[in-house]
Amino acid sequence: MDHVPEPFPARLEIDYPDRDLNRLTSFFRPFTVIPIAVILSLITRATVHADSANYVIGSGGIVFPATALMLLFRRKYPRWWFDWNLALTRFGTRVSAYLALLSDEYPATDADQAVHIEIPYPYAARELSPWLPLVKWLLALPHYLFLCVLCVAAVGCVIIAWFAILLTGRYPRPLFDFVVGVFRWWLRVSAYAFLLTTDRYPPFSLSA
Secondary structure (H helix, E strand, O other): OOOOOOOOOOEEEEOOOOOOOOHHHHHOHHHHOHHHHHHHHHHHHHHHHHHHHOOOOEEOOEEOHHHHHHHHHOOOOOHHHHHHHHHHHHHHHHHHHHHOOOOOOOOOOOOOOOEEEEOOOOOHHHHOOOOHHHOHHHHOHHHHHHHHHHHHHHHHHHHHHHHHHHHHOOOOHHHHHHHHHHHHHHHHHHHHHOOOOOOOOOOOOOOO
């Protein structure tokens, strides 16, 4: 019997909108996203400032350096840090998905909506290496190179999808799956290198 690998411990699914999308909000998407994008920006900036005042530096709102040091010296991942990182990741992904036209439902601050992210809480003492967090960001370098190219392609897909939605009301399924795949790849790399929730190296894959 063939061995089926375990799913990577950071999963993303976005419900395909199998219906006519709102042409008006799709046309003005770069503008309609501004209010929620400002809120996301204020949250991340406030987190950096507040944490800095307590000698905990957040990287773009994510509690990263402090988590790396806690894993190194205490082999602990405080649950409330994890919960914050996960909630912020979900919120940011909803905003990005809305901007990428993957959904025309305005992003909520506290509901999954069409964007589903699952990252299991890691039990640091038995699941995470204490020293790997110091070099994960470097080990992920090949992924950054691939993702730079894929993100350019994803932007092109979103532009094509924008025209398709205006003409037909539908997001072409192949383009949708590709853009979601790029989002999924980014999530896996983030979980490994910055959220520090897994030591499993991310696969070079767009698939679920």
